Amino acid sequence: MAPGKYWLLKAEPDSRVVKGKDVKFSVDDFEAVKTSPWEGVRNYEARNLMKEMQVGEKALFYHSNCKSPGIAAFAEVAKEAYPDYTAWDASHPYYDPKTKKEVPKWFMVDLSFVSRATHFVPLALLRLISESTSLPSEIEYIGESGFKALQTMDLVKKGRLSVQRVDEKAWNAIVALAEKGGWEEMDLKFKKGKKAPKAGPKEKATGRGARKTAKEEQSEESDDLGGEDASDMEVAKPQQGKKRKAKDDGDREYSAAPRRSNRPKR
DNA sequence: GCCAACGTTGGC
DNA sequence: GCCAACGTTGGC
Numbered sequence: 001m002a003p004g005k006y007w008l009l010k011a012e013p014d015s016r017v018v019k020g021k022d023v024k025f026s027v028d029d030f031e032a033v034k035t036s037p038w039e040g041v042r043n044y045e046a047r048n049l050m051k052e053m054q055v056g057e058k059a060l061f062y063h064s065n066c067k068s069p070g071i072a073a074f075a076e077v078a079k080e081a082y083p084d085y086t087a088w089d090a091s092h093p094y095y096d097p098k099t100k101k102e103v104p105k106w107f108m109v110d111l112s113f114v115s116r117a118t119h120f121v122p123l124a125l126l127r128l129i130s131e132s133t134s135l136p137s138e139i140e141y142i143g144e145s146g147f148k149a150l151q152t153m154d155l156v157k158k159g160r161l162s163v164q165r166v167d168e169k170a171w172n173a174i175v176a177l178a179e180k181g182g183w184e185e186m187d188l189k190f191k192k193g194k195k196a197p198k199a200g201p202k203e204k205a206t207g208r209g210a211r212k213t214a215k216e217e218q219s220e221e222s223d224d225l226g227g228e229d230a231s232d233m234e235v236a237k238p239q240q241g242k243k244r245k246a247k248d249d250g251d252r253e254y255s256a257a258p259r260r261s262n263r264p265k266r
Numbered sequence: 267g268c269c270a271a272c273g274t275t276g277g278c
Numbered sequence: 279g280c281c282a283a284c285g286t287t288g289g290c
Contacts, residue, residue: 010276043285065276123277160275160284 005057006166007049008155009038009075009111010064018093027072027116030061035078035112038163039086040094042106046163050109051081059111060166060174062155070122071174079110117178123155124188125177130156138182146173 013026023040030036041047053059054077061073083104086092099105129136135147142150149169154161166174177183 012276045285067278069277127277158284159277162275 005052005054006168006171007053007057007059007077008062008071008153008164008166009059010062010162012065013063013072014066016065019091019095021093023093027061027063030073030075030111030113031116033113035110037079037084037110038108039084041084041108041162042087042094042096043162046161047107049163049165050107053077053080053109055080058114058171060171061111061113064162068120068122070120070125071117071178072120073116074114074175074178075111076114077109078112081107081109084108119178119181121174121177122188125183125186126150126153126156128186128188136183136186138186139177139180141180141182142173142176145169146176149173 011025011030012023013028015022015024017023025036038050041050057077059075059077060071061075063069063072083101084094084106086094087096087099087104087106088101089095090097096106129139129147130151130153132147135142135144146169149167150156150173153166153170154164
């Protein structure tokens with residue numbers, strides 16, 4: 001596909017130690033280093049999206065798992081996907097003992113810092129927009145199309161993915177918001193109400209991990225294959241898991257295998 | 267192959 | 279720190 005796609009990648013601006021190392025990577029850190037490998041992504045869908053990135057494509061730098069989540073800067077792809085060497089570095093927080101250099105499983109791209117968002121675009125604003133039935137006057141400059149595009153962003157629809165696609169209209173709207181601001185007077189505190197209470201007690205699972213970008217655990221994978229569409233549905237692999245067939249995680253599985261959809265209970 | 271339990275993400 | 283959301287595990 002031709003270059004020109006837009007992306008959103010998450011990073012954690014607050015310190016968090018994983019295996020003895022701080023995985024913090026804020027916009028300040030990013031600006032200081034200028035270009036950084038996006039290591040540590042251990043999620044198939046996110047990985048597959050990175051494999052689609054082409055040099056020069058634009059990306060939003062998002063602050064995640066912190067006090068004030070939101071879009072802090074603009075970046076661009078500086079190097080296409082290549083094996084994530086941290087996967088076989090035993091001292092690294094994202095070491096994956098099951099991967100071999102000969103058969104890279106995880107990939108990363110290099111991203112270069114482009115500029116800061118003049119006005120940090122808080123997730124709360126995007127959430128408010130996604131829940132609004134009409135375009136708020138304070139930000140009417142994004143237009144109806146921008147308003148609609150923002151309402152369908154993965155960021156508000158499926159928050160967990162650490163690497164997401166951003167369509168052009170949403171990109172333009174975010175750029176305008178970051179440039180013009182205007183929502184200072186808006187109340188971004190609306191309660192979103194909890195959803196239904198969970199049914200059963202769960203033990204604690206506190207924890208949280210999060211890494212520079214996401215790191216989920218591994219499982220098998222299916223690898224890309226086609227290339228593009230596989231990204232959103234779960235490309236994850238079906239049943240076999242790390243345990244079961246850990247050894248062959250090669251990659252030959254299919255592309256998108258729809259298989260998870262109903263899992264109402266928890 | 268289904269699906270409940272589990273573990274993690276990540277906002278609040 | 280709490281806990282909703284959701285991908286993954288793994289028994290059956």
